Amino acid sequence: MSLAIPPGTDLTKTPLAPNPSGAPPNFENPPSLANISYGLVSTMLVLASGVVGLRVMSVVKKERRLKVDDYCCILALFLTSAYGILIMLMNATARHAWDTPISFIDETWLxxxxxLCLLYGPAMFFAKAAVCTLYLRIFNTVTWMRYAAWGAIVVLGITYGTMVPVYAVFSFPYGDEKWDLALTMKVGRVDRMAISTGTINVASDIFLLAIPVPIIMKLNLSLRKRIGLSAVFMTGIVATVATVLGLYFRIEMFRSKFDPDGGDATWVAAATYITVLVELYVTIMVSCVPGCVSSWRNILRESTVITTLRSLINSSRASLSRSRDSSRARASQGKSASIRSDEADLTPKDEFELQERKERDVGITKTIKIQQTEV
Incomplete structure (x- = not known):
């Protein structure tokens, strides 16, 4: 986009870039990624907060204190949540460049x-460090795993740590510079670094997904359990997909600089923010999966809600059992009543014959017993 804006131009009615189709700008009700951004940030924030909460509950109940990986996870959640809130506050430009007036790129937005640029590096580092330190805690007896996890922490620390001073230089005005549109061109100079960072993101996600699998497959477990345990860690594949998409959008952002029409920088930037947010939140949740499983076993299973549900189920079963016993008892009483009723309908003659038959049977029984005694 050219910065040669004629004096007196109404910036509220001038788009950042011309529409490739030649159509006039739509400033009133344009296509936007804002709703997706709002929904995604809200949903992921609730899910991630719940998962981290379960993790903390599990650790506090079992260990009585938090470990390094727990602190990394909590810090990553706070930084990512701040990142998501900033994205929502910047949703005014989550539309095509030809539907975005220049006036939207004001001092507040900049x-x-x-x-946002300063938060990205620390948030990404602590999210991935939470996974690395989790591996160090779980697989601490495996030598090569310790080296791999520590190596990843060092590489990620250098990569994301370098981003903070770089963005501090290129995202803020110095000297005669101001918070104006010219500053966006200055920030654009780090696009190549953004592509390099995106590549490292993809490589690190694949690395963190793959390294626990060989250890799990060697465990003395059934094949089904080993596959299930691997699947727990492989949930991070969602983050990897988001990272690949983020790299694609970073490349598109770089290409837009060479587009004679100015490209579609605002739309691509909004899409990039969304993929980054998904990667951050999913990485945090992946680091919490073992803790969540432990929480379910140790805490939720004994919680008031679960206990109440169990009590209701057991009461229902007991009630059903009593109902069946009662039905059987009534059926037995019915048979007895039927026999008594049959006896009640006998005539005096029949009663005499029945009594005589009973006495004869008793006499036969006594005779048999006497004979057995004599023998």
Whole structure:
């Protein structure tokens, strides 16, 4: 986009880039990624907070104190949540560049964008460090795993740590610079670094997904359990897909600089933010999966809600059993009543014959017993 804006131009009615179709800009009700952004941030924030909460409950109940990986996870959640809130506050530009007036890129938007750039590196580092330190805790007896996890932490620390001072230089005005549209061109100079970072993101996600699998497959477990345990860690494949998409959008952002029409920078940037957010939240949740399983076994299973449900189920079963016993008892009483009723309908003659038959049977029984005694 050219910065040669004629004096007196109404920036509220001038788009950032011309529409490739030649159609006039739509400033009133344009296609936007804002709703997707709002829904995604809200949903992922609730899910991630719940999962991290379960993890903390499990650790506190079992260990009585938090470990390094727990602190990394909690810090990553706070930084990612701040990142998501900033994205929602910048949703005014989550539309095509030809539907975005230049006036939207004001001082407030630029300051939020600068804060967003500074948050990205630390948030991504602590999210991935939570997974690495989790591996160190679970597989601490495996030598090569310790080296691999520590190596990943060092590489990621250098990569994401370098981003903070770089963005501090290119996202903020210095000297005669101001918070204006010219600052966006300055920030655009780090696009190549963004592509390199995206490539490292993809490589690190694949690495973190793959390294626990060989250990799990050697465990003395059934094949079904080993596959299930591997699947727990492989849930991070969602984050990997988001990372690949993020790399694609970073490349598109870089290409838009060479588009004679200015490209579609605002739309691509909004899509990139969404993929970054998904990667961050999913990485956090992946690091919490073992803790969540432990929480379910140790805490939720004994919680008031679960206990109440169990009590209701057991009461229902007991009630059903009593009902069956009662039905059987009534059926037995019915048979007895039927016999008594049959006896009640006998005539005096029949009663005499019945009594005589009973006495004869008793006499036969006594005779048999006497004979057995004599023998």
């Amino acid at each position: 300051k939020r964008n600068a804060a």
